[in-house]
Amino acid sequence: MANEILEEQISGEYKYGFVTDIDADNAPKGLNEEIIRFISSKKNEPEWMLDYRLKAFRYWLTLDEPHWAHVSYQKPDFQEIIYYSAPKPKVQLNSLDEVDPELLKTFEKLGISIEEQKRLSGVESRIAVDIVMDSVSVKTTFKETLSEKGIIFCSFGEAVQEHPELVKKYMSSVVPYTDNFYAALNSAVFTDGSFCYIPKGVRCPMELSTYFRINASGTGQFERTLIIADEDSYVSYLEGCTAPMRDENQLHAAVVEIVAHKNAEVKYSTVQNWYPGDKDGKGGIFNFVTKRGICLEDNSKISWTQVETGSAVTWKYPSVILKGDNSIGEFYSVAVTNNYQQADTGTKMMHLGKNTRSTIISKGISAGFSNNSYRGLVRIAKGASNARNFSQCDSLLMGDKCGAHTFPYIEIKDKSAVVEHEATTSKIGEDQLFYCKQRGIDNEKAIGLIVNGYCKEVLNKLPMEFAVEAQKLLAVSLEGSVG
Amino acid sequence: MLSIKNLHASIGGKEILKGINLEVKAGEVHAIMGPNGSGKSTLSAVLAGREDYEVTEGEIIFNGKNLLELSPEDRAREGVFLAFQYPIEIPGVSNVNFLKTALNEIRAYKGLEPMEAKDFLARLKEKQKLVELDGKLANRSVNEGFSGGEKKRNEIFQMAMLEPKLAILDETDSGLDIDALRIVAGGVNKLKSNDNATIVITHYQRLLDYIVPDVVHILYKGKIVKSGPKELALELEERGYDFIKEEIGA
Ligand SMILES: Nc1ncnc2c1ncn2[C@@H]1O[C@H](COP(=O)(O)OP(=O)(O)OP(=O)(O)O)[C@@H](O)[C@H]1O
Ligand SMILES: [Mg+2]
DSSP states (O other), rough: OOHHHHHHHHHHOOOHTOOOOOOOSOOOOOSSSSHHHHHHHHHHHOOHHHHHHHHHHHHHTTTOOHHHHHHHHOOOOTTHHHHHHTTTTTTTOOOOOSOHHHHHHHHHHOOOOHHHHHOOOOTTTHHHHHHEETTEEEEEOHHHHHHTTOOOOEEHHHHHHHOHHHHHHHHTSSOOTSSSSHHHHHHOOOOOOOEEEEEOOBBOEEEEEEEEEETTTTTBBBBBBEEOOTOEEEEEEEEEEEEEOOEEEEEOEEEEEEEEEOOOHHHHHHHHEOOOOOSOOOSSEEEEEEEEEEEEEEEOOEEEEEEEEEOOOEOOOOOEEETTTOOEEEEEEEEEEOOEEEEEEEEEEEOOOOEEEEEEEEEEEEETTEEEEEEEEEOTTTTTTTTTEEEEEEEEOOSOEEEEEEEEEEEEEEOOOOOEEEEEEEEEOOOHHHHHTTTOOOOHHHHHHHHHHHTHHHHHHHHHHHHHHHHHHHHTTTTTTOO | OOEEEEEEEEEEEEEEEEEEEEEEEEEEEEEEEEOOSHHHHHHHHHHHHHHHEEEEEEEEEETEEEEEESOOOHHHOOOOOOOOSSOOOOEEHHHHHHHHHHHHHHHHHHOOOOHOOOOHHHHHHHHHHHHHHHHHHHSSSSSTTTTTHHHHHHHHHHHHOOOSSSSEEEEEHHHHHHHHHHHHHHHHHHOOOOOEEEEEEEEEHHHHHHHHHEEEEEEEEEEEEEEETHHHHHHHHHHHHHHHHHHOOO
C-alpha cells in the first residue's frame, strides 16, 4: 500500500509535467485550480473526480466563511496553506517496522499497538488500522484478512482507483460539496482518508481504525472518510487524531460520510486530540469538520461517540439523517476545553422516517479561559410519526474564567413527536475535591476521577481500548486547571 | 498520637476555634460534645486540612509530624480519616473504584505496590460484612442517591477499608436507625486497636453506650470548656448545656 502511494508520487510528478517549482513532496502554498489539478494528478485520479473537485472549488469561491459558531479566531489565510504534503519517498516502506517510531509510539499511546497486531494475525478482537499522515495514507493493516469477508478497508485514494463505482455512488450523497464552506473546501482539496465497505450480512470481526496525524508544518489536513454498511451488516469504526506542537495554527477540515442500509449498524468513535495550542492560546489546530451519517433504510442505526480534548478551535456536529423507518441515531459526546481552547460542538438529528429515535448525551467540561458550547438541532419532519428524541446536555465548569453555553434548537413538524431535553450546569465541587483528598487522593487524580465519573455515560460507549486511553486523556487535558 | 495546642482557626475573618487543647493517645476513644455551632465540625475540618479555614495560632502534632504543614491528602495518607457529617456524592465514580484509588494512593505514599486485585476484593468482602453494607451499595456511585443512613454507614465502610490511625467521626450516629447505630458502633469497636485512636463527635449519649469513650470533652464557643469521664455525657444529657454555661459563668 505504502509502496503504491510512493510510486504513484514519483511517477506522478513527471507524467503530468507540472511546473518545476513543485517538488516531489509538497504542493506549493496556496489554492487555485492548478493546485487542485496537481493533487488530482498526483493521485492519478479519473476525470470525474477532478471534475468534482473543480466544481466544489468553484462553488467554494462563492462562499464566505461561516460566522454563526460561538468561537472567535483569526481566519485562516487559505493562500498560506500547503494543500498537499506527502512523506518523502526516500525510504520504501516495506513493513510497519519502517514506519516512523515516533508515530508508532503515539499510536501505542492511543492504546492501539500495531506492533502487536502485526505479530498476531488472528482476526478476533484485533483492530485494523489505516494511518493517514498529513495527506497520504501510510499504511493499512489487515487488509487481506478483511477482504476474505468481502470487507473493503483501504485509503480513500485507493478506493477511487479500485472501487470507483462505490465511491461514485456514495461520495457526496450524505455531505454534498454545497453543504457548507469547509465541506466545499474539503471536496476541492481532500487528499486522502479512509474508505470502508461492509457487504450484506457481514459483521465486521474487528474494530476498524484510522489514525490521523498532521505532521509537516504549514500544511492543512483535508481528509475524507466514507463508510458504507450494506444490509444487515455491522461495523465499529475508531478514529484517533494527533498533531505535533507548533506555534502556528493549522487547519484540519475533514468530511466523514456514513451510509447505513437496511438493518445495518455503524458505530463511529473518535478520540480527538489535535494539538490544542499552548497555555497562552498560541498555536493549535483549527478543527472544522463535517460529519454526517444517513440511516438510509429501515431499522438501521448510526451512533457517534466522541471524546474531544484537542484543537484550538473546534467546529463539529456529527449528525444523523433518520430516513428509514425505525432507524436510530445516537450522539454521545465529551468535549473538554482548557486554557484558551474554544469548542462549538453538538449534533443534528433529522427525523424523516416513522418511529425513528434519537438520543443525545453531551458532556461539556470547561476550564481555564476556554469556551465550550453545545449546539444541537432536533428536527422532526412532517410525516415522521412517533419520532422520539431524548437530549441531555450537561456542562461542568472548572474555575470562573471559562464559559459554557447551550444552544438547543428543536423543530417539530409532526404532532406525534416526543422530544425531551434536559440540561444542567455544575461546577466541580470544592467539596468533592476535598472529600477525595481526605481519602488520600491528590488534586490531579481527584479531578480525573470526578471528571471521568461525570463522563461515564459517554465513556462507556467507547470500545475498551479507547475508553482507557480517553480516561487518561481527560485527566491530562485538565492538568493544572483547578487549584 | 495527636496533640493539639492552643489552636485558633477562623473562616472569612471570623474566629471559630479559640484556643483548643487536646491530647489523644493511641488506643483511646475521645468523645466531643457541644451545642450546635460550637465548632465541632470546624475542628474536624481543620484536622483534615480543609483550606477554607485559616489557622491563626497554635499547633497540631500527629505522630511526631506537624500536621498543619501537610496537605489534606498527605494527612489522609498519614492515617487521618474523617467520617463526614455530610458525606459528599461523586456521580459516576463507583465506591469500589474510589476506594481502590484511595487505598493505592495511600500505599504508594508508604512506598508500597498497589494492592493485588484478589487481596483488594477479599478486604472489600470482609469489611462489607463488618459494617453489614449491602453489596449493591459498594458498586454504586459514591454516595449518589444513598439515603442519609446509608451514607453514614458508607463512611464507616470506607474507614474500615482504609484502616486509619486516627478516625474522626463527625456525627456519624445522626440519621442512623437503632439497628444501624449498633452495627456501625460495633464496626468501630472491632476496628479499635492499641495503635489507633478515635474521636467521636456526637450530640447523643446513646452512641457512647456502644462506643465507650475514655474521655468526654465539651466544646463551647470554640473552646474545650470541660473534660471528664464518660459520665460527663450522662450528666449533659440530663441537664442540658445550661449547667456548663453556669459553671463557666457564661
Ligand atoms: N464559611 C463560613 N463562614 C462563616 N461562618 C461559618 C462558616 N462555616 C462555619 N461557620 C460558622 O462556624 C461555627 C461553627 O460551625 P461548625 O460547623 O463547626 O459547628 P458544629 O459544632 O459542628 O455544629 P453542629 O452541631 O450543628 O454540627 C458556626 O457558627 C457556623 O455558622
Ligand atoms: Mg457539625
